[in-house]
Every structure is written in C-alpha cells, then in structure tokens.
Amino acid sequence: MKQVFSSENHTTPLPLPTSVITEDTARDLRPLSSAHSEFILNETTLVFEKKRELIQGSDGLGWNNMVAALTRSQPLEDFVPANSSLFFAVPLENMPLAIETEGRIHQAEMPADSHGIIAPGVSYTVELQRPGTFFYLFIKNEILVNVADEIFGKRLDDVDMFSPLQETDKGLQSLLHSCRHMLNESHDSSFRSDYIAQAIVAQFYTKHTQLRDVPRVMDSRVPLSQGQMKRVNDYLQAHLHGTFQIADLAASIGLSRTVFFERFVHTMKYTPNQYLQILRVNRAKQLLHDRKLSLVDVAFACGYADQSHLSRFFKRFVGVSPGKYRADYIGLTIYSQE
Incomplete structure (x- = not known):
C-alpha cells in the first residue's frame, strides 16, 4: 500500500x-x-x-x-x-x-x-x-x-x-x-x-x-430423507445443551452447508437454529415435570445461559412462562389424582 x-x-x-x-x-x-x-x-x-x-x-x-x-x-x-x-x-x-x-x-x-x-x-x-x-x-x-x-x-x-x-x-x-x-x-x-x-x-x-433476495436453487426443493433427518435429530439432541456448527451438522449427512440449509428449510419449514430451539423447549417441558429441578437447572440442562434466557424462548414457542407451565401441569396432575 x-x-x-x-x-x-x-x-x-x-x-x-x-x-x-x-x-x-x-x-x-x-x-x-x-x-x-x-x-x-x-x-x-x-x-x-x-x-x-x-x-x-x-x-x-x-x-x-x-x-x-x-x-x-x-x-x-x-x-x-x-x-x-x-x-x-x-x-x-x-x-x-x-x-x-x-x-x-x-x-x-x-x-x-x-x-x-x-x-x-x-x-x-x-x-x-x-x-x-x-x-x-x-x-x-x-x-x-x-x-x-x-x-x-x-x-x-x-x-x-x-x-x-x-x-x-x-x-x-x-x-x-x-x-x-x-x-x-x-x-x-x-x-x-x-x-x-x-x-x-x-x-x-x-x-x-442490507438484506438481499437470493434466488433459491433448484436443489432446495429436494427434501432430506428420513435417514438424514434421523441423523440430524441425533446430532442436535447430542448438542442440545451447547452450541453446534451448521457446517458440521451438514457434514454429518454428507452435504455442503448451503445445500443442507436449503434442504433442511424445505423439509422442516424452520432454520436449523429455530429447530434447535424447538427441541430445547420440548426438552424443557419434559424436565419441568420434575418438581425437584429448579428453573435454573432446567435452563442449564437445555443449553440456555440462565432462567431469563429459557423464559424468553419458552414463552415464544409455548405461550406461557416455564413457571406457569409447571404450575398448570402440577395442578392438572393433582386434579387427575383426585
């Protein structure tokens, strides 16, 4: 220069x-x-x-x-x-x-x-x-x-x-x-x-x-196979509590990052990161049934930094806070036992 x-x-x-x-x-x-x-x-x-x-x-x-x-x-x-x-x-x-x-x-x-x-x-x-x-x-x-x-x-x-x-x-x-x-x-x-x-x-x-409109390639219309989706689910479940690289996820089923992303969105109607949040929230719903676990424990187990991080995503997908979800579940359980 x-x-x-x-x-x-x-x-x-x-x-x-x-x-x-x-x-x-x-x-x-x-x-x-x-x-x-x-x-x-x-x-x-x-x-x-x-x-x-x-x-x-x-x-x-x-x-x-x-x-x-x-x-x-x-x-x-x-x-x-x-x-x-x-x-x-x-x-x-x-x-x-x-x-x-x-x-x-x-x-x-x-x-x-x-x-x-x-x-x-x-x-x-x-x-x-x-x-x-x-x-x-x-x-x-x-x-x-x-x-x-x-x-x-x-x-x-x-x-x-x-x-x-x-x-x-x-x-x-x-x-x-x-x-x-x-x-x-x-x-x-x-x-x-x-x-x-x-x-x-x-x-x-x-x-x-600045956002730009990127024409979707023809390859994006090809869905992921059931076997590929199973491997994707297994991979995401294994990384539920931490982070993951989309390139590594794509490589696990033998696709490039771009092709994998297009096929995944076409198949699931979600991006990989959005789908991961759904899996995490579903896992949180399961763990909330255990009254011995605090909300902080549930957050950590599902890959969230803290309770507020869990609450933000939980309310987005479920519509109520984790505490309200747990209270409603406990109430239904007591009612059914009676």
Whole structure:
C-alpha cells in the first residue's frame, strides 16, 4: 500500500512522531504470540511479535464467541487476508492511519474511541504511521449466523455486510467499551460475553447491513430423507445443551452447508437454529415435570445461559412462562389424582 502516501493519490505523507512508549510501559508489555487465543492464530494474521504487543487479552476469561486484545502497535504495514470473523479496531488515542480495502483507500486520523469494522470475507491492507494503543475484538461466525436467523429469519448468505472504517456509533461504542473493561475481570465471564457478543452483532446488523433476495436453487426443493433427518435429530439432541456448527451438522449427512440449509428449510419449514430451539423447549417441558429441578437447572440442562434466557424462548414457542407451565401441569396432575 505504498501508493497510498504517494503523490499519485494527491496525498501528503503523514508525519512519523517519535515513539511514546516509556520504559515503564515497555516492561508491562509482552509479545502477543505468548498469550493470544488459538482463534486469533487461526482466523487472522494479527500476530506480529515485533509490531504488536499484548497489554491485556481475553484468554482465560471463558469467552466462547469472541476474542479481545488490548495491544500496543508499532508503525507497520500489513496485509490481512479475509477471514470468517467480524473484526473491530478501536484506537485509544487519535491515530493517523491508512486502510485500503475493496478498492477503496481511506486515509484519515481516527478519533480516539471511534471504531473501524471489517466484515467477514473482506481483506485489507493497513499502514500505521506511529505507535498507538488499540483494542481489537473478533466475533466468531457462528454468532453472526445465529443473530441473522434471530433478527431477520435469514441465512447469513442473505445479508450483505459493510465495512465502515471510521464510525462513532454510540451503541457500538458503549458495547465495545464494556468489552474492554471486561478484560480487567479475573473470573469466568462467559455468560456475559455471549450476551454482549450477540448485542454487538445485532447493533452492527441494524446499522451496517442490507438484506438481499437470493434466488433459491433448484436443489432446495429436494427434501432430506428420513435417514438424514434421523441423523440430524441425533446430532442436535447430542448438542442440545451447547452450541453446534451448521457446517458440521451438514457434514454429518454428507452435504455442503448451503445445500443442507436449503434442504433442511424445505423439509422442516424452520432454520436449523429455530429447530434447535424447538427441541430445547420440548426438552424443557419434559424436565419441568420434575418438581425437584429448579428453573435454573432446567435452563442449564437445555443449553440456555440462565432462567431469563429459557423464559424468553419458552414463552415464544409455548405461550406461557416455564413457571406457569409447571404450575398448570402440577395442578392438572393433582386434579387427575383426585
């Protein structure tokens, strides 16, 4: 991206100030590679020991669906290939930089606490002219899939995502700020991180996406066979209390993700995630018959983060709260015994 700062683009080279890293700060830094998550290693090329050093990271906090890192970056020029995560970069001080992506060159001073966003599937080249502190956040593709289903009732393939490079959306700023402060916690914050990851993606979808009509392929009219549906049900029952990857579910019956999704929706009239929620609610109805189990126990056994998470989905599919359902069942049981 050398041409970004050339006269051919009618731009003036940004000044290169002296380093602001003090000796005290340097002692607190450690190479990013020593504490990075395997997710970052697999999904990005963020790891450059000599150019970015880790101040704080989300390793050890139990975060399942996102990875965060507070880093100190040296002047650099990097090409980052496309990956499947949703990426946020937040400078903690005003930061002059240049980014080239999707044929666009963006050269400006990013204000402190603003955020650049790179959508999945987008590669970019970044040139950082002076040292700076950044907060990076990566949200896994599975969350993008689930939230697209929840909000739009659509596949992720039906959602066009944009990559704004200098945003100050107040909602996203607040959520990203919360993520950064969660790095200071020493205890497992997996439940909170799951909720905040969904909230960030939902806010991103409302601001920076557009739905498109995708013509259904002829293959979508082919239903799944009884044998395939049995294997799908077995797979989902085995993952009822946790998460699953649609690609893995498709592979379990020998189909690609796209073909599986089309055939599943054609067969069941639900998306895989919606169908999983139905299975979870049905399981919850069974467990609610056992008066010894608390609502929290039922929620955990069915893959919900807590009682309120269970209640939200239970009322959506059953029409009453889990407590009301249990009370009505107990009342009917007593009545029948009399």
